[in-house]
Amino acid sequence: MIFGFYAAAAAMVVVALALVLVPMIRHARDEGRQRQVFMLALVITLLIPLCTVGLYLTVGTPVALNGVPKQTPINIDQAIAELQQHLKDKPDDVQGWQLLAQTYSQMHKTANARDAYGKVLALDPNNTAAMVGWAEADSIERHDHMIDGHALELLERSVQLEPDNQRGLWLLGISRFQHGRYDDALTAWRQLQPLLEPGSKVAQAVAEQIAVAQARAGGAMQPATPESAPNGPALDIEVSIAPALQDKLATGDVLFVYARAEQGPPMPLAVAKLTPGTWPIHVTLTDAMAMAPQMKLSSASRVFVGARISKSGQATAQSGDLEGDAGVVDVASKTPIKITLDKVH
Structure with missing residues (x-):
């Protein structure tokens, strides 16, 4: 790189000198002053290159001849590793944890995200962004995908501290909707x-979700009819x-009938939540019975259909629950689907 630069510079100097000196010498020869002009040309030939090199070394950037060193791009794993090291050195850096x-x-490393949001809350308990982030x-x-327990507590507190927290209000409404608290969900979404x-x-x-909650308010997950959707x-x-x-049925049991992708x-x-009564029990699952607006029956082509008697009344399966399923069916199916509860969880 450096050799090529100097070679090109030398060639340019030679050409420039030739364009100036050759006509000068010819003119001096015609006038009989060839010796004096030759000496002047010799001085110019030696002096100009030396001055050019000296001037470049003084005010130029010789190191630039080596080229610009290539910068190795940092990837996301390296960036995270550096941030983690920084947080080891400064564990009280709230912005770093956030x-x-x-x-x-x-x-989509949600477990790691939850832990990091937990660090933020340990340092700044009133950080509403961390509250919502942890819950999500x-x-x-x-x-x-239920939002309850500590997650629900954080969402409720975040909205109290920041009533216009859009993400907090949205998730709070989803949590209330998941638990069948449709009027409370409506309050959050209308806010x-x-x-x-x-x-x-x-x-x-x-x-759309407000319309669904309005349709179900007061119904406590009662079976929907095809006309509702x-x-x-x-x-x-x-x-x-x-x-x-x-003989395993007991007072307080809750029947969940559901379809998942x-x-x-x-x-x-x-999902439908029912109180067991006279068997068989009939229910119709529709889009109006979705737990979240982005995840409903019409978003899938085939679904797994199942039912469960919950002894605790909770949607999450627990030991002792009675279960059954119809396997995977086409969402567009019009044929009645039969499920027999024949297993104990």
Whole structure:
């Protein structure tokens, strides 16, 4: 690189001198002053290159001749490793922990994100962004995607501290909806509505979910009819119980009938919560029975359909629950689906 530069520079100097000196010498020869002009040309030939080199070394940038060194791009793992090392040295850096949590969230490493948000809350208990982030990461990490317990407490507190926290209000409404508290869900989402840009996709999604909650308010997950969702799928399900398990039924038992995607997260796309009575029990699952607006029956082509008698009253399966399923069926199916509760969890 350096040799090529100097060679090119020398060639340019030679050419420039030739263009100046050759006509000068010819003119001097014609006038009989060849010796004097030759000496002058010799001085110019030696002096100009030396001055050029000296001037470049004085005010130029010789190191630039080596080229600009290539910078090795840093990847996300290196960036996280450096941030983690920084946090080891300065464990009280709230912004650093929050950046790490947000990075993990973007990478879908929800368990790591939840831990990092926990560090933020340990340092700054009133950090509403960390409260909402922890609750969201926790719900994604759970196999049933429920928002309850500590996550629900954090969401409620975040909204108390920051009433216009849009993400907090949205998730708080989802949590209340999941637990059948439709009026409370409506309160959260109606508080959220004025904060959204009119006509935006988010505003439309909230409006749709408000309509679903309104339709179900006071119904405590009562069976929906096909007319409640005329433009969507409707799975007619008949649930019975095996004679051998009849004596395991008890007062307070709750029947959950659900459909979840054949592949993907285990969160139900539709679920009905019923009080067992006369068998068989009939129910129709529709889009109106979704637990979240983005995850409903019409979002899948095939679903796994099952039913469970919960002894605790909770949606999450526990030891002693009675279960049965109809396997995977087509969402567009119009044929009645029969399920027999014949297993003990």
